[in-house]
Amino acid sequence: MQFMLLFSRQGKLRLQKWYVPLSDKEKKKITRELVQTVLARKPKMCSFLEWRDLKIVYKRYASLYFCCAIEDQDNELITLEIIHRYVELLDKYFGSVCELDIIFNFEKAYFILDEFLLGGEVQETSKKNVLKAIEQADLLQEFQEVLGVSRNPSPDTLSHVMNILMSQCTK
Amino acid sequence: MPAVSKGDGMRGLAVFISDIRNCKSKEAEIKRINKELANIRSKFKGDKALDGYSKKKYVCKLLFIFLLGHDIDFGHMEAVNLLSSNRYTEKQIGYLFISVLVNSNSELIRLINNAIKNDLASRNPTFMGLALHCIANVGSREMAEAFAGEIPKILVAGDTMDSAKQSAALCLLRLYRTSPHLVPTGDWASRVVHLLNDQHLGVVTAATSLITTLAQKNPEEFKTSVSLAVSRLSRIVTSASTDLQDYTYYFVPAPWLSVKLLRLLQCYPPPDPAVRGRLTECLETILNKAQEPPKSKKVQHSNAKNAVLFEAISLIIHHDSEPNLLVRACNQLGQFLQHRETNLRYLALESMCALASSEFSHEAVKTHIETVIAALKTERDVSVRQRAVDLLYAMCDRSNAQQIVAEMLSYLETADYSIREEIVLKVAILAEKYAVDYTWYVDTILNLIRVAGDYVSEEVWYRVIQIVINRDDVQGYAAKTVFESLQAPACHENLVKVGGYILGEFGNLIAGDPRSSPLVQFNLLHSKFHLCSVPTRALLLSTYIKFVNLFPEVKPTIQDVLRSDSQLRNADAELQQRAVEYLRLSTVASTDILATVLEEMPPFPERESSILAKLKKKKGPGTVMGLEEGKRERGPDINGGPEPAPASATSTPSPSADLLGLGAVPPAPAGPPPSSGGLLVDVFSDSPSAVAPLAPGSEDNFARFVCKNNGVLFENQLLQIGLKSEFRQNLGRMFIFYGNKTSTQFLNFTPTLICSDDLQATEPADQARGSDSGRGRAGAAGCQHRVCVGLHRSTSSQHPVQVWRNLSECVRQVAHHTQQVFPAHRNGLPGLLSALEAAEQSPAGGAEHFQGKASNGHRNHQSQDYWVWFRAPGRGRSESCQFCGSRDHPHQNHADRVLVALGAEPPGSDVPAHAADEQGDRLPEAVCAAVGAVLAPRLLAQPLSAQLQARQPASSLRVDGMAQCEDRG
Secondary structure: OOEEEEEEOOOOEEEEEEOOOOOHHHHHHHHHHHHHHHHOOOOOOOOEEEEOOEEEEEEEEOOEEEEEEEOOOOOHHHHHHHHHHHHHHHHHHHOOOOHHHHHHOHHHHHHHHHHHEEOOEEOOOOHHHHHHHHHHHHHHHHHHHHOOOOOOOOHHHHHHHHHHHHHHHHO | OOHHHHOOOOHHHHHHHHHHHHOOOHHHHHHHHHHHHHHHHHHHHOOOOOOHHHHHHHHHHHHHHHHOOOOOOOOHHHHHHHHOOOOHHHHHHHHHHHHHOOOOOHHHHHHHHHHHHHHHHOOOHHHHHHHHHHHHHHOOHHHHHHHOOHHHHHHHOOOOOHHHHHHHHHHHHHHHHHOHHHOOOOOHHHHHHHHHHOOOHHHHHHHHHHHHHHHHHOOHHHOOHHHHHHHHHHHHHHOOOOOOHHHEEOOEEOHHHHHHHHHHHOOOOOOOHHHHHHHHHHHHHHHHHHHOOOOOOOHHHHHHHHHHHHHHHHHHHHHOOOHHHHHHHHHHHHHHOOOOOHHHHHHHHHHHHHHHOOOOOHHHHHOOHHHHHHHHHHOOOHHHHHHHHHHHHHHOOOOOHHHHHHHHHHHHOOOOHHHHHHHHHHHHHHHHHOOOOHHHHHHHHHHHHHHHHHHOOHHHHHHHHHHHHHOHHHHHHHHHHHHHHHOOOOOOHHHHHHHHHHHHHHHHHOOOOHHHOHHHHHHHHHHHHOOOOHHHHHHHHHHHHHHHHHOHHHHHHHHHHHHOHHHHOOOOHHHHHHHHHHHHHHHHOOHHHHHHHOOOOOOOOOOOOHHHHHHHHHHOOOOOHHHOOOOOOOOOOOOOOOOOOOOOOOOOOOOOOOOOOOOOOOOOOOOOOOOHHHHHHHOOOOOOOOOOOOOOOHHHHHHHOOOOOEEEEEEOOOEEEEEEEEEEOOEEEEEEEEEEOOOOOOOOOOOOEEOOHHHHHOOHHHHHHOOOOOOOOOOOOOOOOOOOOOOEOOOOOOOOOEOOOOHHHHHHHHHHHHHHHOHHHHHOHHHHHHHHHHHHHOHHHHHHOOEEEEOOOOOOOOOOOOEEEEEOOOOOOOOOOOOOOEOOOOOOOOOOOOOEEOOOOOOOOOOOHHHHHHHHOOHHHHHHHHHEEEOOOOOOOOOHHHHHHOOOOOOOEEEOOOOOOOOOO
């Protein structure tokens, strides 16, 4: 995958993830062009289109469009399910996700995406495993605050906390 | 989900985001952002040290502002500071900021890499994960340098956690993609392959991606992955839907991994029999499962299942060795052609295109022709219709060509504008390729122009003309048909072009019929004249002069038209010049001269259709190849990207220029003169020459010309340069042709012969006298662009010597003396005309029927470029455009051409006086003869400079040159 864009029906970009090095100018140009192209398509049309030398796979969920650019030999249908799995992950994490969740917790949306996709390839397809990674991080944060872990804990303290957490998670 | 997960209490951030969302206008938003930026800046600069939380909050705000589309030029340092925080969320935000806003500030990169190094070394798997994610997200060269050695170790170490292995594999993949040379495969390769056996399916998935990419470059090193992948795949496809627990997706076991494994197998040819049997079983299982009733009504289930199916079909097509599987795949796809899911119809059409090119499944694909045609008519989505067009094109053969072409033509009437041009090209190609009867071909193309004239590119109408000219049997029919088509009240300009051209050539074939008598033909064409653009009008003017030759009875009418003010004083210089020259030509030239000058076009050499080339260019490789090229790889881009610069002579063998070293070679103070053109001389020369051979064997090539008139001068994998010569009495003519051996067009291919003043050293006198030992000699020391001066003895001629002179040498002198003899010609038309008249009176010119033209440069040309071109009557027929030499666009009245750029300065200024003196007693006459009757065979649409300078499609360029010298011995 070369990049993934999330944008609203009004064409506002909500999330962008680039897996190929491009300049900011190019990114903006691509975004503008693609948002326009995709928004112009009618609901019943197919989810794939050829664009430049890439294949675009997109799907709309409520007010949000999820749009991926893949290379020629990549599989369109499985990309469609990558999108769906990502939506499932967001949904599970936020609990019935909506656009506002992604706006206000954009950093979380990025973290979840990083656990699921890395470098443009699927890293972990198991929903449980992805969410476990995110929850651990959240719990770690909570523990640090609740247990009053010192500002600069030693690595040993941290791994101790981690172990407690992980045993909790697997329960 | 715990409540904390939704945020870590960054209230300030939430407030800021709300504020932005509440902004009523863009201006208000910018104002709010600027206020915030100022606030953050002051906080960062303030005396009070910020705590980690505030730093995190502000960095996060900056990130948000950046993602809104605004530029951020500070805060990087604070983000880097966050990396070394021990608080997870602070570190996380720091990494996120770096990932999104990385810039190659070298100092920062060092700090970032340090932080990453610490985290990688920490015993905290969460921190390690963050660091790996950051490397994979940034993937810069610096990171590759710093971590390419470290990551493989993490990947294959026994004690690495699974999640870290996954990240490490994809991290390495990203680094390999950005800087492959920095990620050499090492001992870890075999251990990575064994990750395919890992228990953790997430690890296998990530490892498969990595191996696939690595195996594309180093198939040997990862060969063992094939059998492992097959057994893994076999275990997955035979597993029950519950076996794989969370890796089963909507009842489909590990679809992502299956797709990736199938993709990996496409990097290799069919495996050896044992493995192959198991693989075939897997593929059959996948095909069987696709036929089973769905386990769920959810679209996710069907998508995942079919994703695996399509990937399996890709593999079957890639192997192209199991007829049984290919036909099964085709049948399976056939069912999808009428599926209610648009996505499946789209993909089925796409995959079938590939199946159509396999000999095993071509027939099976053809059985679906009716469905595909129906799709063309009923699909509501243009991208699906486009796929249908592609498939029809791919499945077309002699048996169904008429039907498919007819369907495409009728679809064209309503087709979306975006794909019309492509359909036009496809129809044109199919019609030509499968034409049994060329009248059908002509009808089809004329229909194309009628239906979609605007989308008929030049290549298409050039091609129909090439074919009509090459095939005698269709010429009469073509003339009749275009004549009839032109009678439509409104016809497309492209039709006027084709009509003008064909009637100009073959109008005589239908002139017997009183309904299409010469005058009727002329009036019909001329009735369109005023509605046409300048290039078309120019072409029509050429048709008129051809008519003068074909039908002497309309000559007065045509002369009247040419003489009218709207022609003779046309604001367009090209039209004006043509009118003047044609009028003059029709007045002064005898019937014989007219007949030779305006002779019928010679057949074009057979070569790859320029339309096909255009379609390929349009579609890129792969899509169009299906027809016959199959899986042929596309050659390297011989044109060197969009801006080929053949003029740069220092550049090492630029394929499109300077093969003969005739280009502008910058003076090099030492070393052998790079004049490979001099080779022609050296064949006859005793003196050891310091000529660098063009290519191995090129010396042999030259030797061949001692006793042969024709042959190949130079050849490599890109280009063939051939020489063809003819001799008659004291005259010789030489064609140089450039053959494009690639399937790609040469862009900006400009054959230029450049001649500079060092040529004085040659001894035209010797040659002109016909001395047996006449030879070209190298010019003055240090000369860089010597051009060949050769002497050729024709064994068949009665004359003792056939003098062959270098083209540029001859032309240079011609040009030089032309200036002396007809100084006025520099001023354009009057000069030309006086040249014409002078030549008429010149006994030499009249006697020899020499025609030539010298002019100092084209109007649009820079003044220092000097173009000279000649033509000779009679046999002098070439097969390429007069102006650019391209055979792609047939232009009327092709003539032998020499396009010679004479140095950087106009001759006359750079030829020392003594040079003229030396030759003075003889050359003016020779020049008179050569210049002869100055004709203006400028019958073509575009101005010379535009043709040469603009990016004309000039594949297989051919410049035909002719030079002649008189043997006055």
